[in-house]
Amino acid sequence: MHPNADVLQGTLDLLILKAVSLESMHGWGISQRIQQFSSGVLEVNQGSLYPALHRLVKRKWLEASWGTSENNRRARFYKLTALGRRQLASETDTWRRFSAAVEAVLAVTAAVN
Amino acid sequence: MARLTRAIRWLRGLLGRVSDDEIDEELRFHLAMEAELLERGGMTRDLAVAEARRRFGGVVQHTEELRDVRGGRIMENLLQDVRYALRLSRRFPAFTAIVLLTLGISIGANTAIFSVVNATLLRPLPYLDDSRLAVLFSQNPDKSLPRFSVSYADFLDWRAQTRSFSGMAAGTGSSLTLIGDGEPLRLNGQSVTSDYFDVLGVRPERGRLFAAGDPATESASEIILTYDFWQRQLAGDPKIIGRRLRTGTGERTVVGVLPRSYDRDNPGVDAVTVLDPASIPGVENHAQHMLGVIARLKPGVTQAAAQADLSAVAGRLAERFPEIAGWTVNVFMARDEATRTLRSPLLVLLAAAGLVLLIGCINVVNLLLTRSTLREREVALRQALGAARSRLIGQLLVESGELAVGGALLGLVVAHFVLKLIVSRAPAGLLPSEIALDARVLLFTLVLAVATTLVAGLWPAVAATTPRLAKALRDGGRSSSGGIRALRARRMLVVAESSLALVLLVCAGLVIQSLRNILAVDLGFDPTRVVTMRVSLPGPRYNDTTQVQFFRDLQSRLEGRAGIDAVAAANTPPISAGGITTNLRLIGSARADGGKVMGPATAITPGYFRAMRMRLLRGRDVAWSDVKPTIVVSQAAANAYWPGESPIGRRIGFGPRDTVGFEVVGVVNDTRARGITVDTPLMIYLSYAGATNVARTMSLVVRGRGDAASIVATTRAAILEIDRTLPVYNVRPVTQVIDDSLGQSRLNTTLLTIFAMVALALAAVGIYGVISYSVTMRQQEIGVRMALGASSNNVLALVLREGGLLATTGTLVGLGAAYFATGLVQSWLFGIGRADPTTIAGTAAVLVAIALLASYLPARRAARVDPLVAMRGD
Known part of the structure; x- marks a missing residue:
């Protein structure tokens, strides 16, 4: 396992964990939520969303169960586990440090220009 | 039914698996939601569904990827991988073509040589329990005669x-003339002891074979035919058993037909008769070597034990009979004997083909590494999406397996x-006729393919999936540090393949020069426009006087x-290679051995030296008018037997x-009478009048001016004028005899040579590939150099130096390996040492030179590069 091996993967995981941290949601809901939260900037590639969801379930950061959607369809809902909550906290922290570092670098570059 | 489905679902849930149905349902839900959203935005329903599907990128594909994540079923993966690999090969057509060609040629070479091995070394003899069948020879270590025929007395x-031994039998070649309606037909016969076929382990196709223990007199008028002869000459006559055949030595009754398999091991034999000891001249003499002996080991007796047993017996005989002092015996297993001349060259060729395959594999490894560099991004992305590493390695192996x-x-x-x-190139009789790509060969090829997959595919697969993902994604597929690491490994591969190619080149170089030396050998006679043919004068119709008279008559x-x-x-x-090697006595010799020597002797008729265009150095030829038989010796014999004196x-x-x-009446020049590569024999030529009893069958040599066919026709006509019942056979121009004797070495x-050339070509491709890759990797560096003032020529030299260095290193390593490898072809060499400096340096x-040539193209490309473009590193 390489938790920080990949920016894309790490970021998508973080976004998913964040999206389901408030309430349990189905896959489509998660993709809509991420899009809303980011004011439409981050569009989740639906092709990578479901593999990511299954992977997170496998890692026991999410729990999946079948339920009924808002329009009365059968849907698979994902819920954050305790392990997932801890992971969310630590990834949020890592991300903040990372983006701060990038910000700092960009600021320096701007000064040189 | 529904209950069952639920139960399965429950069970799957228990095992932590998500069923395919659930995946489908979840994705369908997603699509439905997406479509609903679009519909609310004003799209028609159909359009909304289509658009949702498009956005998702196809349900099928994602289902597959989800299966990946949860580590799906092996067969499913395999099929998917195979499909993917096929798509991939179409995406890289040049790559695919080169790999297929490389593997095709190298696997083909191995398959072809293995088919020959399979048809010869690996095939049992066509006899019952052939693993216990032995061949016995007289041997004389002092005279370097390991395989000499055996006397009847011995x-x-x-x-x-x-x-x-549970049985021991003997046989010898014989000739027989069949007198029918047309021209008399000469049969190639064998005469054998009556228990011969029992010991050999042969069952008849028709009738019976000789009854073991038969008094020879009873079987004396019987004859057994080979299957081939029965079919060819007697049209497979169904009533053949009991038929009477008129032969030159009386009527014989056909009692049996040998099975077809017998022909395979005894090609050219027409008929078999019982050996009559009374027909052997000097039958009681232990030194009258003339039989081939076979024996069957008792169960549990090893070859070594049999050898010890027989050596003891032979030792006692050699003490008791002074004429065979110094003689002992060799026991060889029939299976080994049958493939003696083929084994070592075949194994050498198999090894050479193996080297070619190894070089081919190295090239494929190189190509796969190059491609995996290009695909690094793809692999990284898939790993990011959660595909397991083992799954990816599996997929990459499927790809190379497919190749x-x-x-x-x-x-x-190719094979x-x-x-x-x-x-088509093998001399007649060297290889069995039915060499084919049979099941065992196909299996061998399959094993090669699997081995190739593992050898050539595993490393690139492992290298490609080594986690350095973040980097690969960031660099956008131009991961330079991984590239440099790969470059180092690939340089080593190229050094390895150059060294292997050098090994083959050195061996081929030595062998080619040996063949050239062989062809340049001074034979001592002029083989052009001479035709040789055999003629056999049957007793008792011909006696000593009429035998000689026949040839005199024919000549005149x-x-x-x-x-x-x-x-x-x-x-x-x-x-x-055959001919008589006999005990000679140099009468009046003062030598320490009392003049008792063993040497080759040939019976000739007057005019032989003239017909062969040999040179009489002293004295005269043998003559028809000689009252007593006379002798002419070769120069080497004269020097050896009477050094410094006139013979x-x-x-x-x-x-x-x-x-x-x-x-002795004359001396002639030396010849290569016993084989081109056999050292000049000490020949003793005895006039035929002195050898009529041992040589009823003679080889005519006829020198003419026209083509071989007309020479033969004229000769045949003259022979029939003298004796209407004499067949002529084994008709061949002497140049062809020489060609055939060189067939196997050729x-x-x-x-x-072909293998070495293929190896060289593959090594050149390998060097070209690595240098091209290196040039691409070093593009930025080269750009900087040029910006700093390096000229095109400097860059050219830089790249060429890299190629030259790789090849030189490979050469040095290869020379070490060649030192050992040349030992394997030593027995093929003639007139050249295995460490011949010219060959090695050449x-x-x-x-x-080839390496520099292969480096030149990428070098020129590098030298022409625009420094600005190069530095930007696109």
């Missing part, structure tokens, strides 16, 4: 006194043609006819008891 004593299988299929085609070449009739220059006869063809007037006795001997040389120079 055979009887061996059979009576040994305990290791290997394709290569193997192509290899079968078919190589095999055709081998069979033929010489002077149109197109004929000279006619004579000898008991062996001009070049033959003329000396006498040589035949056999240890002969104290009178025959007079074939070996051709194959080894082949090394060729390899380096």
Whole structure:
């Protein structure tokens, strides 16, 4: 396992964990939520969303169960586990440090220009 | 039914698996939601569904990827991988073509050689329980005669006194004339002891074989035919058993037909009769070597034990009979004996083909590494999406496996043609006729394909999936540090393949020069426009006087006819490994051995030297008018037997008891009578009048002016004028006899040379590939150098130096390996040492030159690069 091996993967995981941290949601809901939260900037590639969801379930950061959607369809809902909550906290922290570092670098570059 | 489905679902849930249905349902839900959203935005329903689907990128594909994540089923993966690999090969057509060609040629070479091995070394003899069948020879270590025929007297004593064998039988070649309605037909016969086929383990196709223990007199008028002869000459006559055949020595009754398999091991034999000991001249003499002996080991007796048993018996006999002092015996297993001349060259060729395959694999590894560099991003992305590493390695192995299988299929085609070449170039009788790509060969090819997959595919697969993902994604597929690491490994591969290629080149170089040396050998006679043919004078119709008279008559009739220059006869063809090697006695010699020597002797008729265009150095030729038989010796024999003295007037006795001997009347130049690569033999030429009892069958040599066919026709006509019942056979131009005797070395040389050339070409491709790759990797560096003032020529030199260095390193390593490898072809070499400096330096120079040539193209590309473009590193 390489938790920080990949920016894309790490970021998508973080976004998913964040999206389901408030309430349990189905896959489509998660993709809509991420899009809303980011004011439409981050569009989740639906092709990578479901593999990511299954992977997170496998890692026991999410729990999946079948339920009924808002329009009365059968849907698979994902819920954050305790392990997932801890992971969310630590990834949020890592991300903040990372983006701060990038910000700092960009600021320096701007000064040189 | 529904209950069952639920139960399965429950069970799957228990095992932590998500079923396919659930995946489908979840994705369908997603699509429905997406479509609903679009519909609310104002799209028609159909359009909304289509758009949702498009956005998702196809449900099927994602289902597959989800299965990936949860580690799906192996077969499903395999099928998917195969489909993917096929798509991929279409995406890289040049890559695919090069890999398939490389594998096709190298696997094909191996398959072809293995088919020959399979048809010869691996095939049992066509006899019952052939693993216990042994061949026995007299041997004389002092005279370097490991395989000498056995005397009848020895055979009887061996059979009576040994305990290791359940049976021992003997046989010898014989000739038989079949007198029918047309021209008399000469049969190639065998005469054997009556228990021969029991010991050999042969069952008849028809009728019966000789009854073991039969008094020889009872079987004396019987004859057994080979399957081939029965079919060919007697049209497979169904009532053949009991038929009476008229032969030159009386009527014989056909009692049986041998199975077809017998022909395979005894090609050319027409009929078998019982050996009549009374027909053997000097039958009671232990030194009268003339039989082939076979024996069957008792169960549990090893070859070594049998050898010890028989050696003890032979030792006692050698003490008791002075004429065989120094003689002992060799026991060889029949299976080993049957493939003796083939084994070592075949194994060498198999090893050479193996090297070619290894070089081919190295090239494929290189190509796969290059491609995996290009695909690094794809692999990284898939790993990011959660595909397990083992799954990816599996997929990459399937890809290389698919290439290997394709290569193997192509290899079968290549093998078919190589095999055709081998069979067409092989001298007659060397290889069995039915060499084919049978099940065992196909299995061998399959194993090669699997091995190739593992050897060539595993490393690139492991390298490609080594986690350095973040980097690969960031660099956008141009991961330079991984590239440099790969470059180092690939340079090592190229060094390895250059060294392997050098090994093959050195061996091929030595063998080619050996063949050239062989062809340049001064034979001592002129083989052009001479035709040789065998003629056999059957007793008792011909006696000592009429035998000689026949050849004298023939010579006087033929010489002077149109197109004929000279006619004579000898008991062996001009070049033959066989012939008589006999005990000689140099009468009146002061030598320490009392003048008792063993040497080759040939019976000739007057005019033989003239017909062969040999040079009489002293004295005269043998003559029809000689009252007593006379002798001419070769220069080497004269020097060896009477150093510093004139041999003329000396006498040589035949056999240890002969104290009178025959007079030496002349000396001729040396020839390669016993084979081109056999050192000049110490030849004793005895006039035929002195050898009529041992040589009823003679080889005519006819020198003419026209083509071979007309020479033969004229000769045949003259013979029939003298004796209407005499067949002529084994008709061959002497140049063809020589060609045939070189056939195997020519074939070996051709194959080894082809393999070496393929190896060289593959090494060149390998060097080209790595240098091209290196140039791409170093583009930025080269750009900087040029910006700092390096000229195009500097860059050219820089790249060429890299290629030259790789090849030189490979050469140095290869020289070490060649030192050992040349030991394997030592026995093929003639007139050249295995460490011949010219060959080694020459082949090394060729390899380096080819490497420089292969580096030149990428070097020129590098030198032409625009420094600005290069530095930007796009």
